[in-house]
């Protein structure tokens with residue numbers, strides 16, 4: 174298998190952590206394919222017309238995206254337990270979608286500041302993206318603790334990844350303030366081997 178990814182991408186990190194937790198990281202060749210909305214990567218758009226990473230090429234040549242499709246595929250291939258069975262599945266998928274939505278907002282904020290001409294940066298829009306992140310953080314602080322403390326799954330991995338991405342790109346916003354329980358959970362989760370081995374870099 175081949176994985177188009179980049180060291181700073183939180184969506185790609187979800188997949189890298191998933192591979193490590195499933196113990197199959199050595200079955201994948203990693204291809205660095207950093208892409209931006211204004212400078213698509215030519216090699217990548219031949220596999221994913223959306224031009225986004227991560228994108229996995231399976232052993233039989235199928236291109237899979239986005240991150241949630243890839244992680245479910247890998248979990249199925251390995252017969253892993255990163256997606257619970259029964260009613261818990263819907264809870265896990267909703268929590269994963271919450272973390273992915275936070276990632277999306279946080280990544281869009283970076284793009285707005287990085288790729289838009291300075292005079293066109295729309296502060297109201299930027300703050301509205303951050304409001305989404307804040308509301309989701311509050312929901313994680315009180316409401317999801319039962320799931321976060323349960324058996325390891327992809328939802329927890331997505332939450333662990335997005336919280337570190339907030340430190341990486343939006344450290345000045347101090348997401349931990351007033352969220353002691355979530356901060357404590359994150360500090361423990363960050364110690365996992367798979368999280369340590371995949372820390373984001375420029």
Ligand SMILES: N[C@@H](CCC(=O)N[C@@H](CS)C(=O)NCC(=O)O)C(=O)O
Nearest residue numbers: 182184208209210225226227239240
């Ligand atoms: N929903 C997608 C989001 C992927 C995504 O936005 N990736 C970013 C990098 S972090 C990207 O490739 N951006 C390039 C673009 O938007 O054109 C997923 O879960 O994989």
